[in-house]
Amino acid sequence: MSKDKIEIDNRLKGTLGPADRVENWRRLGSDEFDVVVIGGGVVGAGAALDAATRGLRVALVEARDLAAGTSSRSSKLFHGGLRYLEQLEFSLVREALRERELMLTRLAPHLVKPVPFLYPLTHRIWERPYTAAGLFLYDTMGGARSVPGQKHLSRAGALRMVPALKRNAMIGGIRYYDAQADDARHTMTVARTAARYGAVITTSTQVTGFLREADRVAGVRVRDVESGDEVEVRAQAVINATGVWTDELQKLSGGRGRFRVRSSKGVHIVVPRDRIVAEAGMILRTEKSVLFVIPWGNHWIVGTTDTDWHLDLAHPAATKADIDYLLEHVNSVLATPLTHDDIEGVYAGLRPLLAGESEETSKLSREHAVARVAPGLVAIAGGKYTTYRVMAADAVDAIAPDITGRMASSITDRVPLLGADGYHALVNQADQLAAAHGLHPYRIRHLLDRFGSEIHDVLALGDDRPELLKPIPAAPNYLQAEVVYACSHEGALHLEDVLTRRTRISIEYAHRGVDCAEPVARLMAEVLGWDDARVAREVEVYAKRVEAERDSQTQPDDQAADAKRSAAPEARERIIEPVV
Known part of the structure; x- marks a missing residue:
């Protein structure tokens, strides 16, 4: 199979593997985009998908990992918000x-x-x-x-x-x-679906400044926090979808925001x-x-x-x-x-x-707001996880004045996420799939509810290496193949990405992932090219993170807990605070 054919197949599958990251970084510096989305949470990923499916040239940059912030730490509900009825927020509930x-x-x-x-x-x-x-x-x-x-x-x-x-x-x-839903997995799948439709998705990519042409924003300057490389990304418009970091990013742009978060x-x-x-x-x-x-x-x-x-x-x-x-x-x-x-x-x-502008008069809300804070720069904040798709569409609508030519309307209400097509048929075939791969039907159903029709690619990893279809040591709810797939297809770059977001081992086992950190890191090393020293560092950093979290959870107040948690080293050691 030719290299061009492999690249086309990978794009159609929305892969975010090591080779894809190299190519996407190259494209950030060489391509001209219609829009750059800052933030790899569910709203940012949703905006990238919305823009890409309208036919726009899209890049998404995220300083840490997909769903590394709010979008992996919700109540994991898609809900109407029953309690908002009492607050008479009928439109939000509907x-x-x-x-x-x-x-x-x-x-x-x-x-x-x-x-x-x-x-x-x-x-x-x-x-x-x-x-x-x-x-x-x-x-x-x-x-x-x-x-x-x-x-x-x-x-x-x-x-x-x-x-x-x-x-x-x-x-x-x-x-x-x-x-x-598993919020982190859902967010990652939204981002991969955006990649499938042409969006350039890069994580560990921190915005360090904004590009300007006269009085308008014309793109961003970014740093690869894995290598330290920097590049300028040019675009007709920029969407700030950084959630709780909205104000920090607004300060970096040099302008005053229309709202506070x-x-x-x-x-x-x-x-x-x-x-x-x-x-x-x-x-x-x-x-x-x-x-x-x-x-x-x-x-x-x-x-x-x-x-x-x-x-x-x-x-x-x-x-x-x-x-x-x-x-x-x-x-x-x-x-x-x-x-x-x-x-x-x-x-x-x-x-x-x-x-609001005043601490005394501010009305906190789960409604979202979109503001065109400068020519070429739109910010979106607020809202709730369930309505991410509507928020994303509103953000992309707001960049229309900055985009050359007529912009198509949002169609994401008709774009199934990666893995949705064929899912129901595969559920009916779970017993056959289980027999073909020597797994229990329960395991197949669990995988289907995580990967949908992408399950074939996960199970295929066991064709040449049957051991990958065995459970992860000390975390038997997950297969070793899921770790390999997280690195080859889902953009995982660090041990915490896998243990905390691609799986939920960090909250589902009393050991918080420490007992399986070494074997998981070894599996990741095969895909990401880590040597023994890198494996050891990833395991050490993760163990210190868990220790810091445990210590923080014994503290009496936020200040003491924050001091304990902040003492742990960063997996992405070149990241610069505050993250924006």
Whole structure:
């Protein structure tokens, strides 16, 4: 097969392997782009996909890894936002439910799955009709289009659904449905889909400045934080989709933004599935907001907190107080309380919330905003994960005045993500696939829900090396082939990329990935060309990161936790703070 044929095949598959990275870096410095997107979170990846499928020449640059920030640390829900109904944000709920429906049925059925929740009722007379009215509105707005509508339960019925609850914790309940996804995997798949349609995607690529022609922004200057090389990337327009780093990037551009972004820290804990006996997740009211108990494979995710964060944006740290808050609230309804010893994983993320000019009058919101802050420069911030596609389309619409010629309309509501085509047929063929590769059908279904129809490329890695279809030591939920594929197709460049985002080993096992770091690094070395010294460094850096995170989670406040977490070395050691 010719080199040109291989390059075309790789582009059609949206591969982000080592050879693709070399070629993409070359193209950053040589090609002229219509738009450069800064930020590899779900909104940035979505903007790259939206622009590419409109026929624009697109580059996306990300300082760390795809989904390295907020987009790998959410509650992992595609949901309409039931609580926003109380805030009368009907348009936001309707929009989110439409996006959830698109993901479930057309765009990403392999990644986004329905999940039932129990809403326990605690007040007699008024609460059931009040909540039922809200859920009726939720269902009629689109919440029950492809999943069951609300179902009312007596106390006995609710206890049958969630036996883990205290009998006196409720007087009854209502079951409703939302949806969930592995946020990091979904974001990475959006980026790969953009690459499939021609977008140049480069991670470990930090913006160090802006290019200008007279009074307009004409591109960016970037540094490869792996090699230290620098290059200028020319484009007709730039989209700032950096989330909580929006203000920092705006300062770098030399202009004043149209809005400010405040960071709100959300902490989640992960516990084993057998610690909470239940057939559904739960949504619990707290004095501040709501608390979710979310089924997650063999685990439960419990979250979240909501507190201002003014420290390191790259590595928000969970404190003992955060964890105690979650345990206290979930234990208020559980018959068998959770303890610190039950916790397998902890993660903290930052929500980019829009804020007004005044601290006193600012109204924080989950609505998003788009601003053309200078000729050639558009910023987008706020919003919620579920509505990323709408946000991305709005951002690309906003660059229309900067683009030569007429720009096509957004079509991403009709563009399935990589792996979606053929997924349902493959689910029906899971038993045959399992037999052909000597795997249990459960394993095949698990892989299908991670890779969709791309499963063939993952399984093919075992044709010449059958050992790759064996589980990762100390992390048996994942196959060794998934590590190799993460490096050859999914853009993983460092050990933390694989253990934290391409898989979720860092939160799903009590050892947080340390016990399998060495064998995973050895598998990565084969694809990325690491020597023994590089393998040792990757393992050491990852172990120090886990140690720092554990230390931070014993601290009483944000300042102390941040000091502990910030002491760990960076995997991308050439990165310059603040990251923008």
